[in-house]
Amino acid sequence: MVQSILTNLSTNRFFRSTMNHPxxxxxxxxxxxxxxxxxxxxxxxxxxxxxxxxxxERLGLSVGESEEIVFSSEMGSRAQxxxxxxxxxxxxxxxxxxxxxxxxxxxxxxxxxxxxxxAALVDYVRGLRPFYQTAIISNATDNLRHALxxxxxxxxxxxxxxxxxxxxxxxxxxxxxxxxxxxxxxTPTEAVFIDDFAHxxxxxxxxxxxxxxxxxGIDVPTALARLGVAAGGS
Numbered sequence: 001m002v003q004s005i006l007t008n009l010s011t012n013r014f015f016r017s018t019m020n021h022p023x024x025x026x027x028x029x030x031x032x033x034x035x036x037x038x039x040x041x042x043x044x045x046x047x048x049x050x051x052x053x054x055x056x057e058r059l060g061l062s063v064g065e066s067e068e069i070v071f072s073s074e075m076g077s078r079a080q081x082x083x084x085x086x087x088x089x090x091x092x093x094x095x096x097x098x099x100x101x102x103x104x105x106x107x108x109x110x111x112x113x114x115x116x117x118x119a120a121l122v123d124y125v126r127g128l129r130p131f132y133q134t135a136i137i138s139n140a141t142d143n144l145r146h147a148l149x150x151x152x153x154x155x156x157x158x159x160x161x162x163x164x165x166x167x168x169x170x171x172x173x174x175x176x177x178x179x180x181x182x183x184x185x186x187t188p189t190e191a192v193f194i195d196d197f198a199h200x201x202x203x204x205x206x207x208x209x210x211x212x213x214x215x216x217g218i219d220v221p222t223a224l225a226r227l228g229v230a231a232g233g234s
Contacts, residue, residue, distance in 0.1 A: 032210065032229050033190040034133040035125075036180060037158075038171075039140065041196035042214045043121060044152055048114030055107055059097055066111065069093060079141040082165035086141035117152045124221055126157045127231030135160040137180050137193070139170045160184055171195070172203040181209075192227055194220065 037043055052066045059066075070076055070093060079089035094104035125134050136158050138144055142165040148155040155161065162180045164170040171177075181191060188208030195201055196214040204211040212223045221231065 031190060032132065032192050032224075032227055034135055034181075034184045034186045034192075035128055035224065035229060036135040036137055036184075036191055036193045037125070038193075038195040038197075038200070038214070039136055039138040039144070039148070042118075042194055043125075043136075043154065044115050044117050046114050047116045051110030051113045055110055069096060070111065077170070080139045080164050080170050082142060082168045086143035086165075089141060117154070121220060122154050122157055124231055125154075128229070129157075129159070131233030132229065133159045133184050133186070135162065135180055135184060137162045137171065137176055137195075139164045141165050171197075171200045174203055174207055177204055177207055177209065192224065192229065 053063065055061075056063060056066050061069075070089075075084065075089055075092045078084045079086060084092075090104065090108065093099075093107075094101070097104075097107070099107055128134055134157060136148075138161070140147075140163050142163070144163045144165065145155065145161065148161065160180065160183055162176060162183070164176060167176055167179055169176045169179075177188075177193070181188060184191065188204075189210070192210035192212065193201070193204040194212045194214050195204070198213055201211045201213045210227055212218070212220070214220070224230070
């Protein structure tokens with residue numbers, strides 16, 4: 001499944017020295033061809049956790065424990081690695097929390113209710129094409145494509161969507177980045193990756209990619225402009 005990077009890529013371009021990397025030297029001009037985004041925490045962010053907190057209180061869970069169960073438990077990780085389906089994950093969550101079918105449905109709605117799509121950022125992404133390739137690398141269950149088509153209709157804004165459940169490998173494993181680069185036909189130095197987790201950013205940079213650590217208040221277009229990336233290709 002995981003293939004090696006295209007062998008005809010130039011070695012000196014592929015392994016560009018980090019001493020000349022624009023993350024180290026902001027004066028350097030990047031020749032970016034692809035802009036790659038994370039989904040959760042970047043394009044879609046949890047702005048209100050009130051629904052989750054109410055359920056945690058009702059169920060006697062500690063603050064944030066519902067998120068640990070869904071995302072960070074062994075079953076949550078298995079779902080993101082594609083070892084079990086999204087449906088199987090939520091069935092297990094219901095059993096773990098001792099919820100009947102109706103209660104589980106209500107819990108799920110409350111769990112996701114505070115998530116908000118950054119429409120302005122997505123509009124910016126749309127403006128990057130056709131001058132740059134746009135892509136997603138996301139640790140997600142097999143429900144990702146449905147979510148990005150029907151819940152947050154943004155799939156058409158991206159040339160490539162790489163989902164951990166489909167590839168059977170999660171960030172920060174370097175292989176998922178290599179999969180994306182190969183499918184885009186880019187070397188690491190021709191791509192920039194944007195993610196909210198520092199350990200994912202570190203791996204991208206170690207591979208030779210440009211990377212932007214997404215944090216609250218960051219201006220993504222301005223950060224990308226420092227690398228020579230601009231919507232409309234200007």
